[in-house]
Amino acid sequence: MTAGHLRPAEALAAVTTGAREVLGLPPAGPVPGHVADLVLVPDSGDLGDVLAGAEDARVVVAGGRVLADTRVARSLDLPTGVDLPSPVLTRTVIPTAP
Amino acid sequence: MAVEQFSVGPPDGVAHLAGVALRSLRGVRLPDGTVADLGVADGRVTDGPGAGPGADLDATGWRVLPAAAEPHAHLDKALTGPRVDPGAGNDLVAAIAQWRTILPSIDAADVAARALAAVRRYAARGITAIRTHVDVPLDGDPMRGIDALVALRERLRGRVTLQVCMLAGSDVPDAVHAAAVTRGVDVVGGCPHLAPDPHREVTRALDLAERHGLPVDLHADEQTDVSLPDRELDVVELAEQVLARGLPQRVTASHCVRLGSLPPERLDPVLDLVARAGIGIVTLPITNLYLQGRDATHLAPRGLTAVRRILDRGILLGAGADNLRDPFNPAGAPTRSRRRRCS
Numbered sequence: 185m186t187a188g189h190l191r192p193a194e195a196l197a198a199v200t201t202g203a204r205e206v207l208g209l210p211p212a213g214p215v216p217g218h219v220a221d222l223v224l225v226p227d228s229g230d231l232g233d234v235l236a237g238a239e240d241a242r243v244v245v246a247g248g249r250v251l252a253d254t255r256v257a258r259s260l261d262l263p264t265g266v267d268l269p270s271p272v273l274t275r276t277v278i279p280t281a282p
Numbered sequence: 283m284a285v286e287q288f289s290v291g292p293p294d295g296v297a298h299l300a301g302v303a304l305r306s307l308r309g310v311r312l313p314d315g316t317v318a319d320l321g322v323a324d325g326r327v328t329d330g331p332g333a334g335p336g337a338d339l340d341a342t343g344w345r346v347l348p349a350a351a352e353p354h355a356h357l358d359k360a361l362t363g364p365r366v367d368p369g370a371g372n373d374l375v376a377a378i379a380q381w382r383t384i385l386p387s388i389d390a391a392d393v394a395a396r397a398l399a400a401v402r403r404y405a406a407r408g409i410t411a412i413r414t415h416v417d418v419p420l421d422g423d424p425m426r427g428i429d430a431l432v433a434l435r436e437r438l439r440g441r442v443t444l445q446v447c448m449l450a451g452s453d454v455p456d457a458v459h460a461a462a463v464t465r466g467v468d469v470v471g472g473c474p475h476l477a478p479d480p481h482r483e484v485t486r487a488l489d490l491a492e493r494h495g496l497p498v499d500l501h502a503d504e505q506t507d508v509s510l511p512d513r514e515l516d517v518v519e520l521a522e523q524v525l526a527r528g529l530p531q532r533v534t535a536s537h538c539v540r541l542g543s544l545p546p547e548r549l550d551p552v553l554d555l556v557a558r559a560g561i562g563i564v565t566l567p568i569t570n571l572y573l574q575g576r577d578a579t580h581l582a583p584r585g586l587t588a589v590r591r592i593l594d595r596g597i598l599l600g601a602g603a604d605n606l607r608d609p610f611n612p613a614g615a616p617t618r619s620r621r622r623r624c625s
């Protein structure tokens with residue numbers, strides 16, 4: 185996508201359907217009749233997050249059997265939401281000199 | 283007998299599912315955005331809920347995608363990065379020279395151990411099928427790499443699909459070249475772009491493929507320089523021979539970096555020929571961004587093949603990562619995302 189300037193669907197195809205066809209393998213994916221070689225990723229965010237590799241967990245299925253299950257446990261000293269007053273708001277409450 | 287019930291659980295939960303055979307995937311989001319149940323039987327996805335043997339897996343909160351394939355790896359070289367100077371800044375010729383300095387110390391057990399460690403990384407990232415090229419070294423037993431990877435392929439059968447492609451250099455004698463293909467390889471490879479006589483190298487690869495009915499996957503045009511006449515491009519030589527022979531098996535040209543350097547008026551007739559020959563192309567951006575363009579002082583060429591025009595011409599395109607932490611790419615990683623970002 186970044187280097188080859190392909191659209192997201194084309195980039196995905198190049199590493200999935202295109203790559204399998206080059207190898208002479210039957211198609212795989214969540215489609216009836218296809219080989220059950222699948223990847224599960226958390227259903228948060230959009231497909232762009234998946235393409236950007238933002239997801240931390242993935243479960244990999246090969247031939248209908250779980251091949252790999254990866255989770256990440258993370259401890260982060262940062263807020264999950266913005267709970268601090270913004271600099272603009274702070275400035276508005278500074279009292280002016282009489 | 284009660285059907286086993288599993289739940290994928292939260293993304294930051296405990297990883298616990300490896301080895302579980304499935305008969306269904308429940309409540310999973312499909313690529314089209316809908317949520318559905320999928321069945322699994324005999325290794326394939328079925329319509330409706332699975333009824334055969336295996337566990338039901340509740341995948342609520344998860345999205346399902348097709349697994350990826352790595353169409354071009356070098357598992358015999360993988361993870362040798364720590365044994366060489368990562369600061370050498372190799373181009374293709376220097377990487378080969380660096381690889382050859384460590385090759386004498388590499389035996390079959392070493393190849394097998396590193397290859398398996400690499401496959402574990404690929405599998406964890408979502409890659410379930412890998413084609414690996416493997417050298418036929420001239421010092422020591424020339425078959426040690428092939429034998430190690432063919433044995434690993436059998437060991438992993440049913441879990442990961444491994445294809446072994448022999449990669450004999452032009453300096454490998456004909457007798458050794460012909461013997462290598464009888465060791466259980468899946469694909470005939472070669473590297474005509476490095477041979478003093480590319481025509482001869484393509485010819486002996488296709489002769490062997492024809493005799494054994496095997497598919498072909500050649501390293502081709504892994505340079506950015508296009509000062510040569512177009513008829514001397516590896517991919518042109520390959521396409522012409524495939525057409526002349528009427529070769530029915532799948533033929534692949536890997537790298538094809540030079541195509542990215544050709545202006546449209548030179549590129550289009552070449553791609554017409556490739557399309558007529560039914561050749562597939564594998565692009566390997568990460569490694570070629572590392573290896574190519576090192577002699578440029580500015581505006582360095584990017585080492586990519588002409589992916590846009592290849593797709594627009596309807597030519598089969600696969601993308602891979604090529605080398606994994608070795609002299610050809612000290613920082614390679616088998617990440618689906620990295621490969622997508624760069625493909």
Ligand SMILES: [Zn+2]
Pocket residue numbers: 354355356415501536604
């Ligand atoms: Zn290669």
